[in-house]
Amino acid sequence: MNTDAVIRTRALTKRYGPLRAVDAVDLAVREGDVYGFLGANGSGKSTTVRMLLGLVLPTSGEVEVLGEPMPAARRSVLPRVGALVEGPGAYAHLSGRTNLALLDASGPGASRPRDRRRRVEEVLEQVGLDPADRRPTRAYSLGMRQRLGLAAALIRRPRLLVLDEPTNGLDPQGIQEIRQLLLGLRAEGTTIFLSSHLLAEIEQMCTRVGVLDRGRLVLQEDLDVLLRPTGLVAVRTPDAQRCASLLGGMVEQLEDERLLVRAADAATLTAYLVGQDIRVSEVGPYRRDLERVVLEAGSPA
């Protein structure tokens, strides 16, 4: 994989009065990543995303997007970035296609009218909206608005997509469609920066994760590193106490009927325990899930 930094921030900080909304954040997003940016509401995700796009100006620190400093180089950077920031925005009295055409015509490097019409239709189909729909967007459902917002982000075939809660307001099938769409874009080489508070969404799609907690980046790592095998086996048994004393130092954790045992192989361990007359009700290799990783990173124990 190419390791060029698509997004890089150094000690990025935003203060609102005494409050440090974003505090010395060093993001590193590489080309081809699907980067999951996690954090509770109010943790500073949105402010960070807005600083990446030059909407909010940092108090201190640096931002580089596509290798150029932001917001200084926004005229050359932003045409190659598609963004969905905290919900879609559209003129309520105009149709979806008119909204997209106007947005495209607003900025530098606008397409020629004929290309634009074709591109608008393509991108509407891509996100699952009907290009022939002439209704004003005020008649759209929440999910349709969200799709329109995605279409607006995609219309210029960006190299980098910055998406803030992209599946907001979508039903399960819609979420599945959008996930397929994003995976398809990723396969074409688009780097995706996905901010969300939904762990499952991140876990299913992302290759790399950053966790923001009260403005600080407490974790940034590739997902397969985070979720790699732990070398532990989880055992559930009604004879937990006896089992623990039998295994001694191998037991990492004991709660009620559940033990975490340092062991290379679950099958060997099971055979040994059964041989010692310990009743085993459940056994298997222990994997951490993202939720646990994030909780451990977020709250200093």
Added chain:
Amino acid sequence: MIGVELVKMLRRPRTWLILAMLVALPTLVAILLAVTDLAPRPGTGPPFLSAVLTDGTVFPLAALGVVLPLFLPIAVAVLGGDAIAGETQSGTLRYLLARPVGRTHLLLAKLVTVVAFVVLAVLVVAAVSYVEGRLLLGGAPATGTVSLSGSTLTEDQIAGRTTMALAYVVVSMLGVAATALFFSTLTTSAIGAALGTIGLLVGSTVLLGLDAAQALHPYLPTRYWLAFVDLFRDPILWDDVVRGLLVQLAYLLVFTLAAWASFATKDIDD
């Protein structure tokens, strides 16, 4: 970008609703005058209105005199107040800026669009009221249109001076447009920005009626609005017209710069 903003303005139903309202008031006045034959006595009421019964061709000027003090400024305040705050409310501002549209560029496009609306409004009001004046109130007397000074003006003179008067009305709204644009960058509420602007104009009008505020009068934005009347004296009385132009340009400059200062580095976080 200016083109896109013009398209947005023209495709908004609200634009046409406001234009319809601007035309409706003079139309009502024309009908009432034609039916009752009761014009205000000379020297009272809106300018030119006392003359329209004898000369329907000056009705466009009377119509502008009717809409200028209240209707037109309100319309400009609403459009100008909507310029940035409206984009914030619809959630489109962040996408425009991320497109990217330069912030200065966006402000200028918005200002130009509001001014374009004023031009359109003035032309529509003038055209419609010209037709209404001819149909309902009759043509000019055989002796020709009489100036406010009592002499007779030729048709060419009337046309030239009417054009100047229309241009002056447009200029009169520049200050309002820039003020509304400035307020629009301060708030996320389009109505708030419009009301702030209207409040300023009401304040200016109140001070104009107060002798104790005499020293402030030459600097008030509404002071010279009706100075276009002076274009129809013989010879033209330029003093107030020129002062009016200078006052409007000063307001335009100051509030456009203020809008730029407030918007250029503003954090767009809603």
